[in-house]
Amino acid sequence: MSDRLQKILSRHGIASRREAEQIILAGRVAVNGRTITELGMKADPERDRIEVDGKLLQTNAPEFLYLLMNKPTGVVSTCDDPQGRKTVLDLLPSQYQQVYPVGRLDYNSSGALILTNDGDFANYLMHPRHHVAKTYEVWLKGLPSHHIIKQWQEGIVLDGKLTLPATVNILQIERNKYQTPRTQLQIILSEGRNRQIRRVAENLGHPVLALHRVAIANIALANLKTGSYRLLSDDEIKTLYPIQF
Structure with a gap:
């Protein structure tokens, strides 16, 4: 099924739609061997060869994941830490290593932290105008x-x-x-x-x-233990990100 190129890149976890637009305008995307530098191009990831920086886009888009974690103190809210400290990804099993935190809780703070691989969802929650x-x-x-x-x-x-x-x-x-x-x-x-x-x-x-x-928002930790996580329900995702539905 054909769709706008920036939406395809976002769905595959390459970047948010806004960031994907900049990637396209920078000439970093090619469809069937032709470099694309304008917005509006449509493609079908199952039929077209889509490349980003010369790397072939996988046919099947990864499943979007939305997690709620009760972050402990002494853990950094990043995917990698130059100082070698424990990160939030160290608390997750291998099947969830493609997510990243939405916003941050500092090293000495604890509590509710959302992690996802959905760039548009993350940008929506972090944008100041939405006042989450x-x-x-x-x-x-x-x-x-x-x-x-x-x-x-x-x-x-x-x-x-x-x-x-x-x-x-x-x-x-x-x-x-x-x-x-x-x-x-x-x-x-x-x-x-x-x-x-x-x-x-x-x-x-x-x-x-x-x-x-x-x-x-209204997504509470409730009985989620320190260092634990759970998947958000569809209703919770809808509450946080109403424009998706």
């Missing part, structure tokens, strides 16, 4: 005042730009006369700047002691 909500449970040093909580809710300036309003609720407070008190917050963000929660907390005078992401 993420829910965190965070332990802070000290006892933030109501004024501090309100500041966080309304937004503070990071890198010259105000953060979007956030939902911030106190879950519990621990006081110990022999140690510094700490506070656990539930924080729901609709944006994802680099290390945003840690940077805001530091700026407000209450550094993060532990950070755990419990949900992405």
Whole structure:
């Protein structure tokens, strides 16, 4: 069945559709021996010889995979680490080694992380305009005042730009006369700047002691154990990526 070339490349996991368009325009794709440099070309991967950088595209497109992982601390959210640290792929069996993480949780943070081999799905979730909500449970040093909580809710300036309003609720407070008190917050963000929660907390005078992401949109970890993973259901994928359906 014929389809647009960029859609075929995306379906085969070469790149997202937007990235595939740039690959085509750069003259890196050939169909039946002819280099393609314009968008709009259609082809049939079962009948046409499609090459990317001289490498033949396989006839059958790989199955798209969508996983939810409960990432432990001490694991990096990348497919490979130059420092030799354990990556999220090290927690997966061989049949899932073609996926990659959607966004990141830093080395010292834990919790919900989605992995996929669907570039369009990944780009949709990461694009700022879609405001995919993420829910965190965070332990802070000290006892933030109501004024501090309100500041966080309304937004503070990071890198010259105000953060979007956030939902911030106190879950519990621990006081110990022999140690510094700490506070656990539930924080729901609709944006994802680099290390945003840690940077805001530091700026407000209450550094993060532990950070755990419990949900992405309405997809919650629930009883998923640390270091474990599961496949997302069709309904969950539809919730996260409605334009696919």
